[in-house]
Amino acid sequence: MKLKKGDMVKVITGKDKGKTGAVLRVLPHENRVVVEGVAMAKRHRRGAPGQTGRIVEHPLSINASNVMAIDPETKKPTRLRIVRTDGVRTRVAVKSGKALA
Numbered sequence: 001m002k003l004k005k006g007d008m009v010k011v012i013t014g015k016d017k018g019k020t021g022a023v024l025r026v027l028p029h030e031n032r033v034v035v036e037g038v039a040m041a042k043r044h045r046r047g048a049p050g051q052t053g054r055i056v057e058h059p060l061s062i063n064a065s066n067v068m069a070i071d072p073e074t075k076k077p078t079r080l081r082i083v084r085t086d087g088v089r090t091r092v093a094v095k096s097g098k099a100l101a
């Protein structure tokens with residue numbers, strides 16, 4: 001999986017198509033990612049002593065194939081390529097050739 005925590009991605013399919021956000025968590029064995037503000041679920045929390053109950057929203061994971069990394073130069077979705085120079089592995093945007101941080 002070429003995505004990492006902190007990468008900016010755009011959702012290309014599903015109910016949240018078109019939304020962008022940072023990757024909060026990567027689950028490589030399940031091929032899933034958690035993106036901020038995407039696939040939000042509501043959880044009803046019971047009140048603790050001295051507190052009232054509330055509804056908490058949290059993001060669910062989505063399949064990694066449903067997102068594309070955003071090119072740092074053009075700000076458009078792009079694929080990623082791995083370039084090795086002197087044994088150092090670098091992720092590079094296919095459209096512009098710029099390295100991702």
